[in-house]
Amino acid sequence: MNDWSQALSRFSDTTAGAPVATHSGNRGLDLEEPLLFEQDKPGRCGVDLPEPPVLVQDRLGGLARTAPIGLPGLSEPEVVRHFTRLSRRNYAIDSGLYPLGSCTMKHNPRLNEKLARLPGFADLHPLQPISTVQGALALVDQLAHWLKTLTGMPAVAMSPAAGAHGELCGMMAIRAALNARGETRNRVLVADSAHGTNPASAVACGFTVESIPANDRGRVDLAALKALLGPDVAAIMLTNPNTCGLFETDIIEIAEAVHAAGAFFYCDGANFNAIVGRVRPADLGIDVMHLNLHKTFSTPHGGGGPGSGPVVLAAALAPFAPLPWVVHGTDGFDLIEQPDGDAVASFGRLKGFHGQIGMFVRALAYMMSHGSDGLRQVAEDAVLNANYVLAGLRDVMTPSFDGPCMHEVLFDDRFLKDTGVTTLDLAKALIDEGYHPMTMYFPLVVHGALLIEPTETESRATLDQFIAVLRALALDARSGKADYFAAAPVLAPRRRLDETAAARCPVLRWTPAPALRSAAE
Amino acid sequence: MNDWSQALSRFSDTTAGAPVATHSGNRGLDLEEPLLFEQDKPGRCGVDLPEPPVLVQDRLGGLARTAPIGLPGLSEPEVVRHFTRLSRRNYAIDSGLYPLGSCTMKHNPRLNEKLARLPGFADLHPLQPISTVQGALALVDQLAHWLKTLTGMPAVAMSPAAGAHGELCGMMAIRAALNARGETRNRVLVADSAHGTNPASAVACGFTVESIPANDRGRVDLAALKALLGPDVAAIMLTNPNTCGLFETDIIEIAEAVHAAGAFFYCDGANFNAIVGRVRPADLGIDVMHLNLHKTFSTPHGGGGPGSGPVVLAAALAPFAPLPWVVHGTDGFDLIEQPDGDAVASFGRLKGFHGQIGMFVRALAYMMSHGSDGLRQVAEDAVLNANYVLAGLRDVMTPSFDGPCMHEVLFDDRFLKDTGVTTLDLAKALIDEGYHPMTMYFPLVVHGALLIEPTETESRATLDQFIAVLRALALDARSGKADYFAAAPVLAPRRRLDETAAARCPVLRWTPAPALRSAAE
Amino acid sequence: MRYLPLTDADRGAMLASIGVPSIDALFRDVPAPARRDGLVDLPRAMGELEVERALGRLAARNLGAGSVPSFLGAGAYRHHVPASVDHLIQRGEFMTSYTPYQPEVTQGTLQYLFEFQTQVALITGMEVANASLYDGASACAEAVMMANRLTRRRKAVLSGALHPHYRATTATHARFTGFELVETPAQPMGDEALVPLIDDKTACVVVQNPDCFGRVHDFTALAEACHAKGALLVVVVTEIVSLGAIVPPGQMGADIVAAEGQSIGNALNFGGPHVGLFATRERFVRQMPGRLVGQTVDAEGRRGWVLTLSTREQHIRREKATSNICTNAGLCALAFTIHLALLGEAGFVRLARLNHARACALADRLALVPGVAVLNDRFFNEFTLRLDRPAAPVVEALAERGVLGGVPLARLFPDRPDLAPLLLVAATEMNTDEDIESFAATLTEVLS
Amino acid sequence: MRYLPLTDADRGAMLASIGVPSIDALFRDVPAPARRDGLVDLPRAMGELEVERALGRLAARNLGAGSVPSFLGAGAYRHHVPASVDHLIQRGEFMTSYTPYQPEVTQGTLQYLFEFQTQVALITGMEVANASLYDGASACAEAVMMANRLTRRRKAVLSGALHPHYRATTATHARFTGFELVETPAQPMGDEALVPLIDDKTACVVVQNPDCFGRVHDFTALAEACHAKGALLVVVVTEIVSLGAIVPPGQMGADIVAAEGQSIGNALNFGGPHVGLFATRERFVRQMPGRLVGQTVDAEGRRGWVLTLSTREQHIRREKATSNICTNAGLCALAFTIHLALLGEAGFVRLARLNHARACALADRLALVPGVAVLNDRFFNEFTLRLDRPAAPVVEALAERGVLGGVPLARLFPDRPDLAPLLLVAATEMNTDEDIESFAATLTEVLS
């Protein structure tokens, strides 16, 4: 006869030491779920495949795998339940407001998912004869047309797989253009409020990075920038609107100064949502900019990708765009995959194949759905929502800068001074209230930053509740409830996690014995 | 300047009077959601349709709708979030064990969903020319072949939309056969452990119902049945395995007695999962039986349908099957939609069109996936799992009958005697533990019934934890924790709901003023 | 087998802890003659890819209505369903849960059913609606039986312009529960005289709007005539989208509305599953068939929903229940609720106007085809044509040329040779100008 | 617009509570010359149905690989993905959440990434893996740069049999970060001599298995030669399913594995999105690019997961980061994790065997076609043919006849006329006997 209680202790593992309200460790609809590897039954399989024919002799050249792999065996019902349960431990746009500044977490239409799955797109091999993929090439061409028109730029490189990849692409184009001019410029000036990928991308192209200080209005200090400019400066990297949620008011002068110094102007377009349809980067003097299709154009962020980061380019940089190029050929579209013909100056290839086509379908469907009128409305509503949040909170929290913001609003932690409550604590309290926290401690230019980006797909009622909750929490903080904040969250699937321990002795994979031990620790 | 706190009170409505841990009323990932109607913004729309051309004059004959309808206006993001949040307040098979006795809550494969959505099935109009739907008719024919083969019966009526609809169909066929024989028999004998639909269906065909008592072994009392049989008995209705989870051991003698009395034997096939592939109802002397495709053959229950309830028929009843009939015609398949030709004796039509075709695709995909071998294994594993639960609990709970059970196991509340804990309390405590409760207070033949049907798609590990939890709860009950049980559940989205109040003054729809009032009550 | 979590090792260990030697021991209650040792004569298990191929081949042998210009209606309509609808109904928490018997963990289902009931009541102009029935035809039969219970009368007058499937379904119930049906013959032209048929034995009159020839009617006077005789008016609606454009039955004085909801949120599915809508007056609710969700509060005073008035239902009342229905059309009702939530007031009205406009365009174009006459002067998105020859072979000829050109009334009224030349055609927002052109051109070709 | 919840009434009220007269006031920081009043020159908003039609037309202008017999590989493979995979990755909680920066409410993402890391480590035979990179080619470039960091050397030796896209991607990074590449020419026959190219300036040697001609290799000796010189061995895998059948790189002594994971769980997508796999030795982890999920406990001692070792990453280290990568391939990694969870040990091994068997059958059949020679004596599911003429036009001719007959190596090596007659063909579990027959028959026809 079994000792049934083992079945409990097994599950208590996952909540070892904790005072569990239930025998199972579950809490109503909040269900604990062990790792796949802890559910292994040898031989069990969630896919039925025909028995392979016995080969007289394989052609693996004596390299047939003999050692077991160690993958767990589960049935389909268990796998479906496993991932359903995991999904229920996530917050998402579909669940509620996700005001993560600089991430543009907007609604992801299901239409786009449906279209990306059409066999005519999803079931195409990248190396099929060009004659059999004319529709897919037309798709790339149409999306390129939308991006070029919205930015006012003459060319676009479609292959980068994300924003950072786009930065790399842009900086490489700049380097290639300089080489073509026979110039060696190695300095790149990056705004100190820039996202970490900016300096990292510049360095990945062999540049050295210096930071441009911000002025007290949260913008680039024009004088300081001019002082930094010189014959050895290859480019500057700014984000506009910048990561303080502010439009760079001097941007045209900045562009002129940069061009006068013979350098290029790279703009991080992650915040394009604030100005799409209302401002064309080309009109600001920008030479090159990446667009995060997974932000402004709503391709789902997917818990960390896949993304897509096309890069629009000024004429001076266009010839150096990476391969492949979709071009209009004699009969239909053609694909240039080698650095010859028109693409002879291309700096080369950034990834396998042609780009994030599946994301292109989604982004184009999104753009067509909005149209020129809808996209302009997107920018206006995104900015309106952010300013509405600012107006609702300015008297109880501390906005870092005066005046209206663009699509996101930046607060610092002065309003928490002497409360014993930190930016982090406030964010964790928001989790109990049913919200995803805002971006914290970024940008680095203010202390204890709280960067809130509601996006245009949030309703006024949602913002009203969010504002009311933040107002109430700000009040709580000032009324000495520091302990409440320090303990938060208490209603989520997990309390605060020990990140120090995780980094001190990293457990980066499951292994039979140790994992159980560490779980039982 | 807005009074932001209104935004809170609005939401507190939904938790009026309750001590809420948070300002928003949300609890981490457990999010409150108002009604659609409370999110209305006039003019807002989640679907973009082209502006209809202005008609010189409509052809509605002066009946154009003028009064507003009162539907709320929401955007797509709000609608997606609304229903995502609602879904997260449900328990489901995908989340965990759903041991609802007599409901056969088994895994629903996504393959079946995908196939049912193939345009070749989902996008067919029921009245297209027969020549354009040969594949769909072949599908019906193939599914019919599987059902006839598995039951050993010569005919099947495919159109019933659910089990109860199948019961109606079966009883109508019996009535039609009797009429054809020129016999008027009005009494139908129904086992007292039968599901409520059985007597209701019999009455809906104009029969009077009498109940057949069970013996102390939980089976039909053969002697009592024989005593009830007579020339005015049209049919008996039994469920086999019955709703006590027991196989009717005397079933063959019962069939003989029924037939000797000139009556028909209707079997409720809701529990076919216990015997599929191992026992053919035809071999038991059954004349007619419905099958719940949404139970045995895994079409999703969908929170209350749609289902499908084909009815297998003995030769004596086959001619009376309802319309339409799918038949093999001269060129391909044909559809008989009128009571003529072979179908001249058909008792008529039960619903619009041809049946639950979308469910047929799913059920056939399920059957093909299992095959004759897999379906037999289904019955064996379903029975094995139920007996495993019985073995794990027999010493701490009180099984109502001796011996092994079939696919479900019945306990009564004797083990709760003098604990102050009821069957209902125990079920509610299971909710906090992360389980859907078993079927309660059904069947009516035992006191405080707890009917547990794990199904074959639950793993041993899942059953081990379930058993362990029930053992622990049984112990808690006996150790005087009645208050804990009376209060349960406390971890679900809602505590126990006031069903009496709901029935006393029913609020069956939202109405602008009253709904708010009653919510605030 | 991919769906079965138990391994042979599990099975052995489980049999051991049960204390039986073999699985057969657990089937010992099965009488020996009925035990089967071998496998039934059916194919063995197939992998997902094989099943996909096999059923894919079957699907490929059908002509998908969306793959050609298509103009079929007659109780099932091809509308555009937003992608988010199908995404949301497939959420496991909706699709794989049971009827919401445990309200604490099924508030999701209960709340949307409450929203569904409200939507149905609003668009039909009625006071209350239930949580769905199987389909429109069975809802029609339930309506008549409910009228019988309410009036304690056993006669129903059916309009000849009621969809023949609805009439047949109702007739089946009449035959077995023994109530009387008075049916008038189907008349594609002219008004039918139903009032004279109403007497003090009449439980209800059943009419359809738009009717099965596509005509729209004002039933206000009929409702008054019914009420004057103590009878109820049952109005059937097979194209629910029509209620965005025409006066709702409730406003005409209907006592019960039985409708088909497929047009909103649901695919054609070759006829099923669809979703039956059922609405009536508040005072009749205790005689209503099907499930009802009601609002209440929980132990903490928070608003919530439960299944209510179950004393009408089979699981409580058994043979005394108002209906035998149990499983209904939950997930189709959810699709309906989501789609209508997306449409909202503005979208629903616009969708209806758009349908009417498409149908007007189609009627005007087809009227120009030699040998074709449009019979309706009033319609919503569907109307009747009289051809200069039997319609059925014409439709076959159209199908061969890649046009699904409507429903020949001979298919619905085989016993009415006089209706053989009639063709029922519908247009929705799915039909483009090109569709209409190619229909007209092909029809011209076929008729010439 | 259906995606925008604000109404004009909202906008007015919100502007009022902000205290500005118009939306333009909020854009006042935009320099006047850059302000645009009109709309950009692009189409206006479209409804869902219109967008569906427009993009449906584009999709219809492509020849879906599944609609004909298809034998393309060369870095992207057509495998069967169970329906449950695509269902689960579309759950809103996965698809619409961000990188898991808030672990308390993203345990779902974090746990599957931890499972993904473990799966990748297991099948490659390595100690640790990261949470994904963009794709195989970019992973290859990252591997070389990581080797440079680890060895503080700046020379990489690339096998000529490395996929040309991988080589090109790596070369791009080499050009801009200034490290040296030594490349051997592609040789479809015979072994290449890499060992002599390794010296004490060599950071790493990069090889591929199976290589871009489909050949499988044992790199054990090469690994020893690398280590003897203090260099690292980087093994690239473009067909990850092969690891179910052949000895994994880890067992051969690889120091870094850079692979493409598309074959498991992901569609072809015309080349993207795919998913880059990256695995290495535990002691190298702090030089690893990309995200890492680590196990820890929460304040109640319950096991949980977090993003860890972030001090390698750009958002902490900025210009000193090990890589600039931020967004990676999360959802594709989830598809990989789910599919591999379904396969498990038994299914993964069987799938690999099945692929090898299909390829053997294909090779045997094509070898019988006049004018065709099979070059490989050893392969997994892909091999190289030598035709009696240039392969590219042959492939075009095959496509016209409804067969996607592999990848002409001229497309990957345009600068190598000597490779023009070579055709790279792959077979997977998706290819039926009929597919193989019609390929062989059509090829015979085209070559005769």
Ligand SMILES: Cc1ncc(COP(=O)(O)O)c(C=O)c1O
């Ligand atoms: C301002 C900014 N720049 C660049 C990036 C990097 O984009 P991606 O994550 O797509 O690589 C981000 C993303 O968070 C960002 O917010």
Ligand SMILES: Cc1ncc(COP(=O)(O)O)c(C=O)c1O
């Ligand atoms: C034993 C039994 N009979 C009949 C039914 C009715 O089937 P349906 O709900 O499909 O109408 C059920 C469903 O719960 C049942 O359990």
